Amino acid sequence: MFLSAEFRAREQVVQAVRDLTAQGFVRDRLDLYSDEPVEMPAGVLPRRSYMSLGAVTGAVLLLLLTIGFVYFTQYNYPLVTGAMPIFSFWATGVIFYELTMLGAILTTFCWFLWESGVLRRKRRGPVPELKDGAILLRVECEGNQGETANRVLREAGAESVQELRA
Amino acid sequence: MAAISEPVVANAARAQLWRPLLHTSARYRMVVALLAAVTLWGLFAWGYQLKTGIGVAGIRRPVFWAIYLVNFVFWIGISHAGTLISAILRLTDAGWRKPVTRAAEAITVFALMIGGMFPIIHLGRAWLFYWLFPYPTERLLWPNFRSPLLWDVTAISTYLTGSTIYLFLPLIPDVAALARHTTGWRRRVYRALSVGWTGSDREWHALEFAMKLMAGIILAVAVSVHTVVAWDFSMSIAPMWHSSIFGPYFVAGAIFSGIAALLIAMAVIRRTLHLEAYLTEHHFNNLSKLLLLMSLLWFYFTVAENLTAWYGNEPKEMAVFGARVRGPFAPYFWAMVICNFVVPFVLLGIRRLRTIRTATIASVCVLIGMWLERYLIIVPTLSYGRLAATWGKYAPTWVEISISAATFTTMALLYLIFAKLFPIIAIWEFETEVMEVSSVS
Amino acid sequence: MSERTKHRWAMAIDLDRCTGCQACVAACHAENNLPLSDPESAAKGRAVHWIRVDRYYEGEFPEVKVKHMPVLCQQCDEAPCEPVCPVYATYQNAEGLNVQVYNRCVGTRYCGNNCPYSVRFFNWFDPVWPEPLQLQHNPDVSIRMGGVMEKCTFCIQRIKRAENDAKDEKRDVADGEIQPACAQSCPAEAMVFGDLNDPESKVSRMAGSGRSTRLLEELGTKPKVFYLQRGA
Amino acid sequence: MDRRNFFKILSTVSAGAAATSCGTKRDALAPLLVPEHEIVPGVEQWHVAVCRECAAGCGVIARVMEGERTVERNGQKFRERVAAIKKLEGNPLDPVSGGRLCARGQAAVQGLYHPDRVRGPLKRTGARGEAKFAPVAWDEAIAGVVDKLKGRASDVLFLTAPEVSARTASIARFVQAIGAPAARTCSLQQPAGLPRYDLARARYVLGVGADFLGTWASPVYYMRQYGEFRQGRPGVRGHFVQADSRMSLTASNADEWVPIQPGSERAFLAAIGAVLRGENPKQEWLDACGVTEKRVRRIAEELKQSEAPLVIAADTEAALYVNGLLGNFNKPGGVFGVYASLGSAPQKGDVRGARVLLVDAGENPAYLAPGSLANVETIISFSPFLDDTAAQADWILPDHHALESDMAIEQPVSPKRSVAVGTAFVKPLYDTRAVEQTLADVAKKMSVAYAPVTPEEFAKPLLAEGESWEDVVRRGGVQADAQAGELKVPQALQVQPVERSPLVLQTYLSTQYYDGRAANLPWMQELPDPASSAMWDLPVEIDPKTASSLQIASGDRVGVESERGAIEVFAYVHPAAIPGVVSMAIGEGHAHFTRYASGRGANPLTVADAEKPMRVKISRIAGARGELAQFSPQDREQGPWGGR
């Protein structure tokens, strides 16, 4: 069961999240929906990101792939080049650099698609419809938690609380 | 990301920013038709060149490269407007950047597309451009990874990929909002482009993080791209090309022309879309200062580049230097100095003169000056090679001029179409900004 | 340098013998199917001469001197044109020739820019010969299409022919057996072609002469054309 | 002779006609479809021939391989395979060329395959000079010629080259047979009968006015000698001084160039001679040539000191006078006499008096003596090209191209008494006929007994005992050891006073076009001029001082005007021109001479004389269009703005 509460002020949302957490709602069950980014105070609804790590990994991966690619073609493509090597680190360095960056860019983008959850939307339950200027807090409730949640939300100042259906 | 004290309903702003997306004026159609006509003429000229041979251009021995490559360097330079500026501003968290970034990023993508075409346009056998990519065939042919042209290929494709993503990411919330408010084919397009954006805090969080990362990466790529473009020349042993200063010189020049292009684009947007409230004197003032700074930097590099050549007095270099400063290219050279240094320095350096209008005038001058700078880097060096017996002169033909002109109209056309399809100001980023700025001023 | 083998073709030009008569220029046209220019294209700087005779005047009248110097592709060991080609259309082959592969060339003209000797020429259009001038075409040499670079090949077709003949007869190519068209025609016998790997060859001996210099040697291009300066 | 050349001669076969094969529309296989006993694809044959681009008559060999051309038969186009000449090289067995060949000689093959050759006999249909012709049959053309010649023998003037050859012998026999006066020449070729200078073995050479490395006598022969003179002898390098009125190709190679006024060559040599005789040179001589006495004395002294001095001059009498004083006749590095000739060469003649003019191929009076044909009633041309003269002709009976002809020419400058022989080995491309054959046909029609001189008949006196004609044909010539004639030494030189005027124009033979006859060859048109690097045109050369006083820069259009006429040409500011002496090469400015030369440039002979300089006025033409095509416009190693 999903509840959606509509707030007009950020402080109310912060309050609601704090209260809900105190009531035992884990942060994975809470989602905010808004037109604009809503910044929470430190410690409230923290979202961890491994994107930088991903970007670095992607960069290194493509760098290695490129070096390998250029290096091994030297042997697979016995071009007569007048003793000019196909692989020469300084001259091909630019290419390695650019492709490293490409690796970082592409992983960042893919990581974003994954981490933001836009690709996994369906699995994550119904989504409340955005309203201009409103901050919606979606709470995933199990069993009889619904009433507690409803109460906490209203106490925090929600303008309305609705049950979401898929 | 600046904190939002309380959610703001910015319906008025949104309505104003979305208006051009939903209503098309007769004047807009007329301008588009005009631009399209010039663009088509340029395409015809290119077709003629493909069919008849590259000889219809004015290039000749020894000036094997000329204004096609000038345009290439120029447009790649313009492309730095964008990404580089918006990335720097984003990383330094300069609040005033917010209404500017989208406009800048769009310039980047389109300028890159256009600039990237020129290496293909200038090929003797343009239909074989794909030979520059490593693809396996039984003929066992392979590109030469040591050629600076191949560096160009990788650098520009990386930069284009990166800057497209960099433009696209902050566009997602806007198209998602647009998808909610439009109908018909637009809705379908916007919905598809919004990649399922729901507005959840996870998404906002990932977006913020991705943008920060991308800003860092794109900065590194942008610097490398123009350095590589500079290396096309400085890796050669031609007199006045073989210079270690070229990398930073080109990057500085690129940012310089990029800011100028951005200023012009903003001035036009401000006027035509009546966004005086969003693009204020404050923004122009800040950008003007940046432009002035780059003008000084450019002047410093130019002096450094030319003074060393003059002092060194190496005969082969002096032939080129002399041709530029007091020979046949002198009018262009001094026009360049006036456009790139004197005009911006006077108009933007004196506080009383620094207005939106003068900033725009200075920017136009800078664009002309920077185009001339590239011309003066490429053509005199090739005209005055190492052996005097091979000296020759170059004059462009109608084909080159048509194609060059068409690139400017193509840029404008793409920009107009983009502005018609997407809000040119990132609404979500800046909604609170309106208030912040107005309280400052 | 590991790929280099038996031969290393080179040329020596004795500037004391050279009169600047340009017989070599005409010979090159006849041998290598060079495209014809016309007045308009010639005025545009598009005439093609794989070998040219540079002339400079030095001093003022009456103490004025004239310098003649035949300049052809210098077949550099460290050719600046080679590394910049993105498709390996120009490269150094095993015999030290700086080869231009017409089919592979896409026409970036980077090599032309990077050649300090300006000996590379571009085919701006497909070449045309009015009938029946094409009857003169040397069938051993490709007719280059528009959009590709071309330059002096050291008459590679003659080298190949001679090497093939020598192989048939199971012997080595003799010194002086191969003569590019320019060297063959030179009335003053100013040009000598041969193998630098053979220390006894005439070209090796001339290259080692005290008068021997190379054009723009200071660039480190290591040209394989040696110019013997005027004087005793 | 090296191995390769030996091979060439061995492979020479006396194949007659070319191989052809029938082509069809889809003749994808035609390239390989050639009867195997003639031309085989990919296999080269070498045949001997004689170069006819100047009077030297170099023996050449021609590389023959397969070629492809389009022919039209019954309105259908076919691709046809023929044996084609690919390249000309010097005949290594020839005493003159020695296996080498100059630029003009190598371009001769373009004359053979020229797109604008006269493809059959033509009859004039328009007014004279309109160049409107209609093709006719040979019989009609010959009848037309006979009609013009009959009963007018004394009015006939036959123009041919100033050489001794089977051709000139045949013509001499023809004019004699019909009772016409002896054939004359109007060409600027050096006449036969020059002494031979042993340049190769000389130590100190003084050249005076003779461009022997460019156009004078036999450039190939003298260039071969020049190479030896400079670097052919270990430890010995010949010293070379050239006195010339312009920086000719020869002067540009000299160690010292002595600029002398045009026309003062004899005065200069007289001054040198005077010093050699221990006298004082006359002041008027020194004034005429503009050289200081000190310099003359130094050069004369150096000549005297040299082990093997040699003076080469265009003025043969003066050359012999000074060489005689140096005592170097018939010595290594000296002067050698002329061999007994097989006939006599046509002398210079004036065409103005002629009524009926017969013009051999190569002769072009309309170009070399502009306006001289005005009063000629009938012009009959044998030229294979529609040149200036042929364009005015009443009948054109085209000769074969030289490479399609049988010929024998006595070589005027040769170390031996020699005749170069060439045989036709490619089938004539068009419906042309050798002049000898045409003359025989004409004579037959006129019922005059006449048989042309065959090459064999011509060269017979030189054949050694037991030497077969086939051998001569295979080798491309015959040489005989003979005693050279005695040299006559003039006791004194008559020096005519030289007129001096502030601005004179002198003309000279151009390296590319010779006397204009090679202007139809595109290779020669695009060969950069040695002085100005001009292509497809020839500029007038003006010294920097005069140019700046007239405000003329290189590439400007200028008008050149004399009492004879006026021309408009491009100017080239020649850094080595003598102040006040303007030079222009002969070669361009043909009214008609195929697509490559017609209407291009200007003919200096319309304002000046080929022999002596003329007073001219020069002015810049403002706002003129056009651009002088130069391969290397820059003639200094540094640009005007190069310094710091």
Place this chain on the structure above:
Amino acid sequence: MFRCLAGLLIVCAAGAMCAEQPVAFPHDKHIKLGLACIDCHIGADLRDRATIPSVQKCMLCHAKLLRNDAEVKKVIGYADKGIEIPWVRVYGFSTDAHVKFRHEPHYRAGIACATCHGDVAKMSVAEPVVKHDMGTCLTCHRQRNGPQDCAACHY
């Protein structure tokens, strides 16, 4: 690109046309009778190019043999008219390929005719069974350690 396409078309067209040779020359029959390739295609062993025999060569035998065969009659017809048989090319490089192919070095290296021309001995009509492109050439050159320098063939 246009040229490559055109070249491809020519190759296809040549393939299609091989059925319509002016004379249906049966290679197999001639080989069976003991003729070798180079008996007719002279030059394939010692020269740059192999040749197609002149109709005169055909007549060396067919002046007497098989005069009544329908195809031979065509040959005799050409010979009587004195014109060559307009054979359609089966193998060859396009001129755009700029290949300076020489038969002789290949013969010297002991490459059998069939390697590049297919087993013509078993063909009644010569067909292009081996693709003559750079891939085929290079594969073989690599296997047999032939020259792989571009300038070995392209100049």
